Amino acid sequence: MADKKKKNLPPEAQQYQAFQQKRETKRPLFKNCLKAFFVGGFICFIGQLITTFYIYFFNFTEQTAGNPTTATLIFLTMLATGFGIYDRIGQFAGAGTTVPVTGFGNAVIASAIEHRTEGFIMGVGSSMLKLAGPVIVYGVFSAFIVALIKTFLTKWSGF
Amino acid sequence: MIFFWAFVVGGLFCVIGQIMFDVFKLSPAHTLTILVVSGAVLNGLGLYEPLIDFAGAGATVPITSFGNSLVHGAMAEAEAHGLIGVITGMFEVTSSGISAAIIFGVIGALIFKAKG
Secondary structure, three states: OOHHHHHOOOHHHHHHHHHHHHHOOOOOHHHHHHHHHHHHHHHHHHHHHHHHHHHHHHOOOOOOOHHHHHHHHHHHHHHHHHOOHHHHHHHHHOHHHHOEHHHHHHHHHHHHHHHHHHOHHHHHHHHOOOOOHHHHHHHHHHHHHHHHHHHHHHHHHOO | OHHHHHHHHHHHHHHHHHHHHHOOOOOHHHHHHHHHHHHHHHHHOOOHHHHHHHHOHHHHOEOHHHHHHHHHHHHHHHHHHOOOHHHHOOOOOOHHHHHHHHHHHHHHHHHOOOOO
């Protein structure tokens, strides 16, 4: 918690916070990183298999094969999410399943399934992008800034 | 060989994410947002494309490639049509990820029921 917020709390609460901070279970960083590395690496390995498949059979190039690969991976994610496998792997792997594009797919699909009971318009339609929204919003905004700067540099300075 | 590098580079991206989770105690949404923004910046510096050539799916599967391809589409369109292309070309390359997520999300909601 930020220090500024802490000052406004009564002394008992401050004491409690110091107490609980001491007792907080240490997260096993090295072990978690190792798990994330192997699971995340494995997902990218599968991605590479799919990429190679598209390059050999559908005449994509190394640069363009990323798109169909993404779509295929998200399709596989739908199955894994629907059958409840993805959550179980996610608990084990942490960031290993969040960082690859399958994590993005899982965030969208899981909230779509979860909010189905609220109806298809107000539930599925409006809640689907709740978790994935920030990724799209700030991805687009930062890409806009970067592309704008780059365009100016290339156009007006011959950079 | 590209399979090996895809595994290693993809794995390293996930380790960076795990460090953000555990050391900086960020939520998954914060982590993904930061990674997407850094993907866009890396493309701006011209570093992401060599990484794709080197690691293949190791660079295209992590969420950083989302930021990369947003900039990529915007730049390609900007070269053809000038400044307005930055806006019109934004989703040119990225569309597959978002449309796949939305389409399969709806299909998933039709087929599956929430558990628990």
